[in-house]
Amino acid sequence: MRFTSDTSSSDGVCEQLFVLDPVLGVLWTPEGATGPRPLVLMGHGGGQHKKAPGIVARARRLAVECGFAVVAVDVPGHGDRPKDEEFDRLATENQARAEAGEELAPLIAGFQALVARRTVPEWRAVLDAVQRLEHVGTGPVGYWGVSLGCGLGVPFVAAEPRVRAAVLGLGGALASAEDAARITVPIEFLLQWDDERVPRAQGLALFDAFASAEKSLHANPGKHAEMPAFELDSTVRFFARHLS
Amino acid sequence: MRFTSDTSSSDGVCEQLFVLDPVLGVLWTPEGATGPRPLVLMGHGGGQHKKAPGIVARARRLAVECGFAVVAVDVPGHGDRPKDEEFDRLATENQARAEAGEELAPLIAGFQALVARRTVPEWRAVLDAVQRLEHVGTGPVGYWGVSLGCGLGVPFVAAEPRVRAAVLGLGGALASAEDAARITVPIEFLLQWDDERVPRAQGLALFDAFASAEKSLHANPGKHAEMPAFELDSTVRFFARHLS
Numbered sequence: 233m234r235f236t237s238d239t240s241s242s243d244g245v246c247e248q249l250f251v252l253d254p255v256l257g258v259l260w261t262p263e264g265a266t267g268p269r270p271l272v273l274m275g276h277g278g279g280q281h282k283k284a285p286g287i288v289a290r291a292r293r294l295a296v297e298c299g300f301a302v303v304a305v306d307v308p309g310h311g312d313r314p315k316d317e318e319f320d321r322l323a324t325e326n327q328a329r330a331e332a333g334e335e336l337a338p339l340i341a342g343f344q345a346l347v348a349r350r351t352v353p354e355w356r357a358v359l360d361a362v363q364r365l366e367h368v369g370t371g372p373v374g375y376w377g378v379s380l381g382c383g384l385g386v387p388f389v390a391a392e393p394r395v396r397a398a399v400l401g402l403g404g405a406l407a408s409a410e411d412a413a414r415i416t417v418p419i420e421f422l423l424q425w426d427d428e429r430v431p432r433a434q435g436l437a438l439f440d441a442f443a444s445a446e447k448s449l450h451a452n453p454g455k456h457a458e459m460p461a462f463e464l465d466s467t468v469r470f471f472a473r474h475l476s
Numbered sequence: 477m478r479f480t481s482d483t484s485s486s487d488g489v490c491e492q493l494f495v496l497d498p499v500l501g502v503l504w505t506p507e508g509a510t511g512p513r514p515l516v517l518m519g520h521g522g523g524q525h526k527k528a529p530g531i532v533a534r535a536r537r538l539a540v541e542c543g544f545a546v547v548a549v550d551v552p553g554h555g556d557r558p559k560d561e562e563f564d565r566l567a568t569e570n571q572a573r574a575e576a577g578e579e580l581a582p583l584i585a586g587f588q589a590l591v592a593r594r595t596v597p598e599w600r601a602v603l604d605a606v607q608r609l610e611h612v613g614t615g616p617v618g619y620w621g622v623s624l625g626c627g628l629g630v631p632f633v634a635a636e637p638r639v640r641a642a643v644l645g646l647g648g649a650l651a652s653a654e655d656a657a658r659i660t661v662p663i664e665f666l667l668q669w670d671d672e673r674v675p676r677a678q679g680l681a682l683f684d685a686f687a688s689a690e691k692s693l694h695a696n697p698g699k700h701a702e703m704p705a706f707e708l709d710s711t712v713r714f715f716a717r718h719l720s
Contacts, residue, residue: 425684425693436680439695440669446704449669451683451693460690462717466710473706 233361245295252361255354256312257305258282260291261367265301268369270475271362273355273395274304275377275385281311290376290464298472301368305358307384308350319347337434341407344383351384352391359394372475376467378402378422379429379456386438390414397474399467402427402456404434405441412441419447420470422463429456477605489539496605499598500556501549502526504535505611509545512613514719515606517599517639518548519621519629525555534620534708542716545612549602551628552594563591581678585651588627595628596635603638616719620711622646622666623673623700630682634658641718643711646671646700648678649685656685663691664714666707673700 237249241263248259261269272294276284282304291302309316326339363370375398377385382403389398390411398415401422405412419442423435439449452460481493485507492503505513516538520528526548535546553560570583607614619642621629626647633642634655642659645666649656663686667679683693696704 445697447697448704448706449693449695451695453689453691460692462692465713469709 233364243292243296245292252358254308254313255305255358256282257303257358259362259365259368260295260302262295262299265299265367267367268371269299269301269367270371270374270471271301271303271359271368272374272376272471272475273359273388274302275351275355275375275381275388276304276307276310277378278380279310280380282306283311290467293464293468294471297468298476300374300471300475301362303358303362305355307347307380308354319343322346336429337404337406337431340383340429341404344380344407345387347380348384348387352388355388356392359392372396374398374471374475375400376471378459383407386415387411389417397471399470401450402430402435402459403438404430405437406434408438409441412438413443416443416445418470418474419444420466421447421449422459423449423451424456424458425451425453427456477608487536487540489536496602498552498557499549499602500526501547501602503606503609503612504539504546506539506543509543509611511611512615513543513545513611514615514618514715515545515547515603515612516618516620516715516719517603517632518546519595519599519619519625519632520548520551520554521622522624523554524624526550527555534711537708537712538715541712542720544618544715544719545606547602547606549599551591551624552598563587566590580673581648581650581675584627584673585648588624588651589631591624592628592631596632599632600636603636616640618642618715618719619644620715622703627651630659631655633661641715643714645694646674646679646703647682648674649681650678652682653685656682657687660687660689662714662718663688664710665691665693666703667693667695668700668702669695669697671700 233252235248235250239246239248244263246261250257274287287304294300294302306313309319330336362368373394375389375395379402382400386408389395397418399420421439477496479492479494483490483492488507490505494501518531531548538544538546550557553563574580606612617638619633619639623646626644630652633639641662643664665683
């Protein structure tokens with residue numbers, strides 16, 4: 233793991249870009265942090281990247297209000313990573329099939345399953361590396377990810393015993409039910425009631441599939457990208473409750 | 477309105493029992509309160525009463541943490557109110573029909589609709605009276621009620637323009653969808669995923685029916701009476717956000 237930027241710092245939060253070949257990532261920690269602390273890994277949405285505004289806003293709040301470390305990485309083919317020919321070809325094919333009237337959900341599900349085969353080992357390696365840093369250490373780990381970050385997050389959380397709590401959402405059972413059934417940690421699951429990408433029944437079925445004794449579905453009106461701002465408050469409290 | 481108890485006070489909260497014939501109620505306010513403040517009316521569950529432990533716990537937190545006034549009253553035939561022959565006969569009939577294999581939800585729906593014809597005007601009169609008190613005044617009003625408190629709360633919130641936000645839940649569309657469609661204030665709606673009294677689809681359909689632009693469904697695993705304790709934190713924050 234190699235830091236590629238000087239530590240930049242604003243409003244009490246340090247930001248460090250890093251490479252863990254082939255992964256490009258960013259780590260946020262509270263200014264002046266020393267010693268172990270909870271760590272939250274965040275998965276970004278489709279077409280977004282490790283420093284998308286929503287990711288940065290959540291990371292800053294978790295660092296400032298909870299004293300947590302937060303790490304986010306570019307999914308293959310996203311952000312500062314090179315184009316991925318296989319994923320690009322598949323994405324183009326899927327778009328053509330959707331335009332020809334094919335159902336969107338199964339196409340998304342297939343695509344995410346393929347990408348997850350790459351990201352699950354990458355993200356586990358990132359946890360290994362980041363937890364070796366003195367100002368992060370081996371505290372409890374959380375995961376946050378919606379949409380693509382849910383499709384990739386469910387197999388990651390199922391595979392990674394260090395994750396103790398996760399916020400997931402905007403995903404459906406078609407992609408993720410089998411892995412979800414292996415997850416037993418507390419889950420906060422976000423669903424958009426009028427989601428134009430994930431059919432409501434698919435989202436409800438994914439919530440149903442988690443084996444967790446504590447899981448909480450938060451459903452709000454609006455389309456896929458219209459999640460209300462107050463859910464960020466809830467996310468912060470959820471992680472504070474389970475990781476602090 | 478006549479107070480029937482001396483003001484008793486503990487841990488910063490004053491409690492006053494009152495009569496507003498035929499209603500018996502209890503009012504909680506922060507110790508030393510003067511001047512207008514937000515007011516939350518709470519409806520208790522079936523077979524419970526105005527001072528059920530869950531009602532008291534919520535009332536104390538809203539008074540201490542938010543400085544709100546909280547009022548709860550006995551539903552006819554409940555708590556310290558005399559038995560109601562009509563409701564008793566109906567409840568006995570319903571129990572027999574349920575034991576004979578009839579579906580529970582329509583029986584509950586019919587019963588609650590009948591009781592609501594009595595409680596809606598009673599609760600509106602309680603608001604009138606309590607808001608005339610110097611230490612309550614005419615601030616914004618909220619409503620909290622689940623189960624029977626939802627069945628009676630939905631028609632109340634639909635009828636009462638002073639209510640600006642409501643926490644409802646453990647109720648189904650069969651009883652309440654028509655009134656719910658007239659509600660436009662922010663709603664937090666609690667649903668138990670394995671509710672043995674309200675079929676899941678009925679609960680989801682009631683959430684769907686609210687006309688509110690801001691409404692948030694919180695669904696958790698467990699049966700009708702197994703709502704997790706952290707939802708109380710969420711209730712307090714919801715009212716603080718909308719009434720403060």
